[in-house]
Amino acid sequence: MELSSTLTLEMLGEPFLLEKRIELLYAIEEHGSISKAAKAVPMSYKSAWEAVDAMNNLSEQPIVQRETGGKNGGGTTITPYGLKLLETYRVLKEEHTRFLERLSQVTDIESGAFKTIGRLAMQISARNQIQGKVESIESGAVNAKVSLKLKSGNRLVSVITKEAVENLGLKEGDSATAIFKSSTVMLAVPGEMQLSARNSIRGSISHITVGEVNAEVVVDIGHHDVLVAVITADSLKTLNLKEGSNVTAIIKSSDIMLGR
Amino acid sequence: MELSSTLTLEMLGEPFLLEKRIELLYAIEEHGSISKAAKAVPMSYKSAWEAVDAMNNLSEQPIVQRETGGKNGGGTTITPYGLKLLETYRVLKEEHTRFLERLSQVTDIESGAFKTIGRLAMQISARNQIQGKVESIESGAVNAKVSLKLKSGNRLVSVITKEAVENLGLKEGDSATAIFKSSTVMLAVPGEMQLSARNSIRGSISHITVGEVNAEVVVDIGHHDVLVAVITADSLKTLNLKEGSNVTAIIKSSDIMLGR
DNA sequence: TACCGTTATATCTTAAGGTATATAATGCTA
DNA sequence: TAGCATTATATACCTTAAGATATAACGGTA
Numbered sequence: 001m002e003l004s005s006t007l008t009l010e011m012l013g014e015p016f017l018l019e020k021r022i023e024l025l026y027a028i029e030e031h032g033s034i035s036k037a038a039k040a041v042p043m044s045y046k047s048a049w050e051a052v053d054a055m056n057n058l059s060e061q062p063i064v065q066r067e068t069g070g071k072n073g074g075g076t077t078i079t080p081y082g083l084k085l086l087e088t089y090r091v092l093k094e095e096h097t098r099f100l101e102r103l104s105q106v107t108d109i110e111s112g113a114f115k116t117i118g119r120l121a122m123q124i125s126a127r128n129q130i131q132g133k134v135e136s137i138e139s140g141a142v143n144a145k146v147s148l149k150l151k152s153g154n155r156l157v158s159v160i161t162k163e164a165v166e167n168l169g170l171k172e173g174d175s176a177t178a179i180f181k182s183s184t185v186m187l188a189v190p191g192e193m194q195l196s197a198r199n200s201i202r203g204s205i206s207h208i209t210v211g212e213v214n215a216e217v218v219v220d221i222g223h224h225d226v227l228v229a230v231i232t233a234d235s236l237k238t239l240n241l242k243e244g245s246n247v248t249a250i251i252k253s254s255d256i257m258l259g260r
Numbered sequence: 261m262e263l264s265s266t267l268t269l270e271m272l273g274e275p276f277l278l279e280k281r282i283e284l285l286y287a288i289e290e291h292g293s294i295s296k297a298a299k300a301v302p303m304s305y306k307s308a309w310e311a312v313d314a315m316n317n318l319s320e321q322p323i324v325q326r327e328t329g330g331k332n333g334g335g336t337t338i339t340p341y342g343l344k345l346l347e348t349y350r351v352l353k354e355e356h357t358r359f360l361e362r363l364s365q366v367t368d369i370e371s372g373a374f375k376t377i378g379r380l381a382m383q384i385s386a387r388n389q390i391q392g393k394v395e396s397i398e399s400g401a402v403n404a405k406v407s408l409k410l411k412s413g414n415r416l417v418s419v420i421t422k423e424a425v426e427n428l429g430l431k432e433g434d435s436a437t438a439i440f441k442s443s444t445v446m447l448a449v450p451g452e453m454q455l456s457a458r459n460s461i462r463g464s465i466s467h468i469t470v471g472e473v474n475a476e477v478v479v480d481i482g483h484h485d486v487l488v489a490v491i492t493a494d495s496l497k498t499l500n501l502k503e504g505s506n507v508t509a510i511i512k513s514s515d516i517m518l519g520r
Numbered sequence: 521t522a523c524c525g526t527t528a529t530a531t532c533t534t535a536a537g538g539t540a541t542a543t544a545a546t547g548c549t550a
Numbered sequence: 551t552a553g554c555a556t557t558a559t560a561t562a563c564c565t566t567a568a569g570a571t572a573t574a575a576c577g578g579t580a
Binding site for chain 2: 001002003004005006007008009010011013015016084088091092095096098099102103106107109111113114119120121122123124125126127129140141142143158159160161163164165167168177179181182183211212213214215216230254257258259260
C-alpha cells in the first residue's frame with residue numbers, strides 16, 4: 001500500500017495551479033508556443049488552451065503572454081510573474097513530497113500507528129539547523145555517537161540515545177540535520193586552550209546584534225552554512241569580537257539533536 | 261491563494277482509499293446499507309456500489325461484507341479490517357492536514373520563499389516531545405520565557421531567543437510542543453533541596469532500563485504524558501529508584517526547545 | 521405466494537475531453 | 551501590396567467515461 005497525493009494551489013476556491021498545468025507551463029517556457037507545448041506534455045491543444053486561459057483569468061497578473069501573428073506566426077511566453085509562481089510551486093511540491101516520504105516511512109500502514117513519537121510537521125525554535133551526511137555511527141550501550149559531515153567540510157558529532165538512532169532509522173550515508181540552540185554555541189578566538197568539547201568549527205563573524213545582556217553572533221562557516229551563537233555582551237567585549245573576526249564555534253556533542 | 265491537497269492510499273498503483281470513498285465507508289458504517297449511505301454522502305448508487313466493489317477487489321481482505329436478500333432485504337457492514345483502515349486513513353489525513361496548514365503559514369506564497377529556517381517534515385531524535393498550550397510569553401531584550409501548560413496540568417518553562425518566538429509566530433493560547441533531550445532531564449527524590457531550575461515535575465517511574473553506564477528512566481507525569489530521562493547507573497543506585505517510585509524530574513528551561 | 525428492502529446489473533443520459541478543422545492575426549518576402 | 555508562413559483562437563463533431571435511472575435477482579417474512 002502506498003501513499004500518494006496531489007498538490008494544487010487554489011484561487012478563490014477554483015483550482016489554479018495543478019500538476020498538469022505546471023507541466024504545461026514548463027513546456028511552454030521551453031518551446032515558446034502552446035501548440036508545441038501541448039504536444040510535448042502530451043495533452044490536446046484544446047485543454048492546453050483552456051488551461052492557459054483559465055490561469056490567466058484567475059490570476060491578478062497575467063502568467064503567460066500570447067502573441068498571435070508576427071515573426072514566426074506568434075507564440076506564447078511566460079511572464080516573470082508566471083516564472084515566480086512556477087518556482088513557488090516547485091518549492092512547495094518538494095517539501096510536500098518530502099513530507100509524504102517521511103510519513104509513509106514512519107507509519108505502519110496496516111495498523112495506522114506511528115512508529116515515532118511526536119509530530120511530523122513541526123517548526124522548531126532552534127536557530128541552528130544544519131544539514132549534513134552521516135559519516136559514521138558508533139553505538140555504545142545506551143548512547144550513540146553520530147558524526148555528521150557538513151557540505152562546508154566541517155564535522156559535527158552528536159551524541160543521542162541509541163534508541164533515537166533506531167527511531168530515526170539513521171544509517172551511514174543518510175542526510176540528516178543537526179539541531180541545536182544558539183545558546184549552546186560557545187565562541188572562542190583561535191589560539192586558546194583545547195576544550196573537551198568535540199565540536200569546534202572555525203568561521204568568521206558575519207553579523208553581530210548587541211542587546212543589553214546578550215549578543216547574537218552569526219558565524220559564517222563557509223558554503224552558505226551559518227551558525228548562530230548567543231553569548232553575553234561581556235564575553236563579546238572580552239574576546240574583542242567584531243564583524244569579520246575569525247572565531248571558533250564550540251558545541252558540546254550532547255547539545256546537538258538530530259533530525260531527518 | 262490557497263493550498264489544497266488530496267490524500268489517497270494506493271494499492272498496486274490503483275487508487276484505493278480516497279477522500280470520497282472514506283466518506284462513503286463512514287456512511288455505510290452508520291446506515292448499514294450501500295443505498296442509504298449513497299444518499300447520505302451524497303452520490304449515485306452506482307458509483308457507491310462500484311467504489312465498494314473496487315475496494316473489495318483491491319484489498320487482500322474484504323473491507324465490507326455485503327448481503328443480498330434476507331431479513332431486511334440484506335445490507336452492508338464494514339469488517340473489522342475495514343474499520344482499521346479507516347482509522348489509519350484518519351490518522352494520516354490528520355497529519356497531512358497539519359502539514360498543509362503549517363506549510364501555507366510558513367510560505368510567502370507570492371515569492372515562494374520559506375519564512376522559516378529548516379525543513380518542515382522532520383523527525384527529531386529527542387525522545388521528549390510534549391504538547392501543551394502557551395500560557396504566557398515574557399519577552400526580554402534577547403530571550404523570551406515561554407510558559408507551557410501541559411494537559412497533565414504541569415507547567416514547563418522554556419527560554420528561547422525572542423527571534424525564535426517571532427519565527428514560530430507563537431502567541432498565548434497556541435498549542436506548542438516542548439522538545440528536550442532525555443540527557444537533559446535530571447531526577448530527584450522528593451524532599452531534596454531546591455534547585456535553581458525552573459522546571460520540576462512530579463511523577464512516578466513507570467519503567468527503567470539499566471545499561472552498563474547509563475540507565476533510561478521513564479517517568480509518568482499523568483494524563484498519558486511521559487518523560488524520559490537518561491541518568492548514570494550510579495545515580496540510579498544512590499537515589500534508590502525503582503519502578504513505581506515517586507520522583508521529581510528537573511529540566512533547565514534553557515534546555516527546552518519549542519516546536520509548533 | 522405476494523411483498524419488502526436490499527444488492528446487483530443493465531440501459532440510458534449527460535458532460536467532459538479529444539480530434540479535426542476553420543478562422544484571425546501579424547510580420548516577412550517577393 | 552498581395553500572398554505566405556506560422557501561430558493563436560474558435561468552433562463543430564466525435565468519443566468516452568461518469569452519472570442517473572430503471573430493472574432484475576435475492577432471500578427472508580407474513
